[in-house]
Amino acid sequence: xSKYCFGIDVGGTTIKCGLLSAAGELLEAWEIRTRLxxxxxxxxxxxAETIRKKIAEKNLDKDEIAxxxxxxxxxxxxxxxxxxAVNLHWGHVNIVKELGDLTGLKVKAANDANxxxxxxxxxxxxxxxxxxxxxxxxxxxxxxxxxxxxxxAGSHGAGGEIGHAHVSDTITEAxxxxxxxxxxxxxxxxxxxxxxxxALAATDEQSLMRNHxxxxxxxxxxxxxxxxxxxIRVATEFGECLxxxxxxxxxxxxxxIIVIGGGVSKAGPVLLDYVTGPFRANTxxxxxxxxxxxxxxxxxxxxxxxxxxxx
Amino acid sequence: xSKYCFGIDVGGTTIKCGLLSAAGELLEAWEIRTRLxxxxxxxxxxxAETIRKKIAEKNLDKDEIAxxxxxxxxxxxxxxxxxxAVNLHWGHVNIVKELGDLTGLKVKAANDANxxxxxxxxxxxxxxxxxxxxxxxxxxxxxxxxxxxxxxAGSHGAGGEIGHAHVSDTITEAxxxxxxxxxxxxxxxxxxxxxxxxALAATDEQSLMRNHxxxxxxxxxxxxxxxxxxxIRVATEFGECLxxxxxxxxxxxxxxIIVIGGGVSKAGPVLLDYVTGPFRANTxxxxxxxxxxxxxxxxxxxxxxxxxxxx
Numbered sequence: 319x320s321k322y323c324f325g326i327d328v329g330g331t332t333i334k335c336g337l338l339s340a341a342g343e344l345l346e347a348w349e350i351r352t353r354l355x356x357x358x359x360x361x362x363x364x365x366a367e368t369i370r371k372k373i374a375e376k377n378l379d380k381d382e383i384a385x386x387x388x389x390x391x392x393x394x395x396x397x398x399x400x401x402x403a404v405n406l407h408w409g410h411v412n413i414v415k416e417l418g419d420l421t422g423l424k425v426k427a428a429n430d431a432n433x434x435x436x437x438x439x440x441x442x443x444x445x446x447x448x449x450x451x452x453x454x455x456x457x458x459x460x461x462x463x464x465x466x467x468x469x470x471a472g473s474h475g476a477g478g479e480i481g482h483a484h485v486s487d488t489i490t491e492a493x494x495x496x497x498x499x500x501x502x503x504x505x506x507x508x509x510x511x512x513x514x515x516x517a518l519a520a521t522d523e524q525s526l527m528r529n530h531x532x533x534x535x536x537x538x539x540x541x542x543x544x545x546x547x548x549x550i551r552v553a554t555e556f557g558e559c560l561x562x563x564x565x566x567x568x569x570x571x572x573x574x575i576i577v578i579g580g581g582v583s584k585a586g587p588v589l590l591d592y593v594t595g596p597f598r599a600n601t602x603x604x605x606x607x608x609x610x611x612x613x614x615x616x617x618x619x620x621x622x623x624x625x626x627x628x629x
Numbered sequence: 630x631s632k633y634c635f636g637i638d639v640g641g642t643t644i645k646c647g648l649l650s651a652a653g654e655l656l657e658a659w660e661i662r663t664r665l666x667x668x669x670x671x672x673x674x675x676x677a678e679t680i681r682k683k684i685a686e687k688n689l690d691k692d693e694i695a696x697x698x699x700x701x702x703x704x705x706x707x708x709x710x711x712x713x714a715v716n717l718h719w720g721h722v723n724i725v726k727e728l729g730d731l732t733g734l735k736v737k738a739a740n741d742a743n744x745x746x747x748x749x750x751x752x753x754x755x756x757x758x759x760x761x762x763x764x765x766x767x768x769x770x771x772x773x774x775x776x777x778x779x780x781x782a783g784s785h786g787a788g789g790e791i792g793h794a795h796v797s798d799t800i801t802e803a804x805x806x807x808x809x810x811x812x813x814x815x816x817x818x819x820x821x822x823x824x825x826x827x828a829l830a831a832t833d834e835q836s837l838m839r840n841h842x843x844x845x846x847x848x849x850x851x852x853x854x855x856x857x858x859x860x861i862r863v864a865t866e867f868g869e870c871l872x873x874x875x876x877x878x879x880x881x882x883x884x885x886i887i888v889i890g891g892g893v894s895k896a897g898p899v900l901l902d903y904v905t906g907p908f909r910a911n912t913x914x915x916x917x918x919x920x921x922x923x924x925x926x927x928x929x930x931x932x933x934x935x936x937x938x939x940x
Contacts (some may be wrong), residue, residue, distance in 0.1 A: 331668075379717050380767070395914055402803055421712075424645075440870065447785045463881060463882065465776065465781060470776060470882055471883075471885070472760075472882065472883025472884075473760045473883050473885040473917075473919075474883055474886060474915040474916055474919075475883070476879075476883040476915040476916050476917065477881070477882055477883040477912055478880075478881070478883075479880045479883070479913050479915075480880055480881060482912075482913040483876075483877045483878050483880050483881075484873055484876055484877060484911040484912070485877075495913055495914055496914060497911065497912075497914075534873060543649075545694075549864060562795055563792075563877075565795055566794040566795060566796075566874075566878075567877075568787075569772060569790045569793050569794050570788070570789070570791060570793055570794075570878050570882060571774065571781055571788055571882065572781070572782075572783025572784050572785055572786070572787040572788040572789075572790070572879045573783075573784060574784040589777075592669060599807075600795040600808065600810075602787055602790050602793040602794070602806055602808070603786055603806055603807060603808075604704055604785040604786065604787040604790075605790075607785075608784075608785075622714050
């Protein structure tokens with residue numbers, strides 16, 4: 319019976335590492351630097367080395383370790399292979415084989431947003447559920463689909479890439495993906511700031527948002543909490559867009575719960591107020607009572623989800 | 630080792646029945662009437678009776694029968710329970726238990742559109758794949774999501790109800806579901822006929838479609854094949870709508886293949902020409918090479934898919 323597992327969340331700057339109990343307790347968390355030099359060739363050896371050191375430091379028995387789960391910022395297929403991960407300077411990497419050979423432990427790999435979703439299902443906002451859509455509102459919009467407790471990786475490693483759902487025909491700027499009118503362009507922190515800037519430029523109306531040189535998603539929702547009419551209109555526009563998009567995703571996989579995370583979700587429950595109305599008004603009647611929750615694990619979601627994959 | 634299985638596809642008028650080999654050969658197909666009287670209470674006993682007769686007629690050994698799969702026109706959860714099936718006059722029915730008790734065989738139940746999708750994956754347009762979105766363009770728009778070879782039933786039995794994806798904010802007529810702007814209102818046979826009627830009313834332009842008193846989806850695609858300019862514009866409008874919707878569904882579950890079936894798909898490969906362009910132009914780059922195919926099994930898809938559930 320395994321007692322421990324490792325959860326690794328690889329980012330472009332740091333690699334978050336966690337030692338967890340099989341029951342889901344985060345026993346220890348630490349970080350190492352992501353070395354991008356030479357096409358990121360040191361990343362997996364560095365991960366193996368920090369795991370080896372932790373096993374030695376804690377005097378763990380390898381037989382008691384279920385394995386290593388790892389989240390990667392890029393597409394990962396269900397076999398744990400990465401075709402390309404731009405942020406890590408990687409071409410094709412077979413993570414499961416390479417990290418498995420380096421550590422002698424069982425390895426599972428998945429996309430970082432999908433892994434974070436699994437973490438939230440296990441110990442966060444989706445705890446107690448099996449079928450979940452998670453949407454992460456940060457600089458971009460990430461997502462993860464969990465069905466029957468398992469990540470939907472997708473046949474091109476693009477399962478849950480809901481930030482790139484086409485939701486608008488009127489946006490002329492290009493999205494990071496090269497497309498136009500992606501959900502990410504409206505519902506991310508960046509997108510909300512754009513909505514606010516446009517709203518402020520279009521009127522002379524008083525607004526608390528004008529007290530800030532750089533309007534951010536936080537500026538908007540702080541002003542919403544003060545009853546600011548213009549900020550409320552911006553939040554309404556954001557909520558209409560995200561709520562309608564989630565209403566479509568819901569008729570595809572019909573989840574029990576939708577969990578909203580990422581920096582924007584720090585606005586708190588007020589955020590849900592703007593999203594759930596348009597969701598319920600636009601989804602298929604049997605899906606209307608889908609639950610909504612905010613994410614709970616913050617930046618640790620990836621560590622938890624990665625660990626859960628090997629349990 | 631099981632040699633046989635039964636596939637049952639319950640409709641509002643007839644119940645299609647099939648005896649199949651475990652290898653997927655349809656050995657015999659027949660129909661019985663759907664008796665709706667007394668809240669459809671005779672439906673499952675009638676199914677059990679026709680199976681009993683077939684077993685006797687063919688002198689089959691019950692140990693050689695894998696079971697009975699059954700598709701139902703209504704939501705079915707993953708446990709095989711129907712909360713309500715309006716077309717059968719049913720309230721709550723536990724199909725797996727009731728039909729299992731009546732037949733003494735293993736029973737699996739699912740929504741009819743989902744079952745048809747599984748049939749197409751097994752022996753039809755999606756053969757050889759594991760991850761598929763099927764969209765059925767008939768009087769309405771049905772759908773089914775298959776991941777890892779299994780139906781996504783959904784937590785409210787609404788998995789794959791993609792006909793009720795909200796795709797338009799400008800449609801004022803109500804959809805059958807009570808909503809407004811559902812995919813079904815544009816991309817179904819009925820929806821395409823509406824688009825054509827609107828296009829014809831808006832101009833005096835010559836069109837082969839004017840030779841028909843009642844313009845149907847078939848009228849439109851027959852005219853498209855003759856190079857009719859107005860019909861081509863209608864097909865383009867339909868293709869833009871369906872292609873963009875499928876582009877969104879694809880970033881949720883990232884299938885290997887999208888299969889298009891239903892009466893409208895009888896138009897043939899020309900239909901795909903109008904859908905794949907807008908799909909590829911609007912989906913996330915890794916999903917652009919998703920395969921497309923037409924359904925192959927026609928009205929037998931439900932029998933095949935139902936049988937596959939018990940194998």
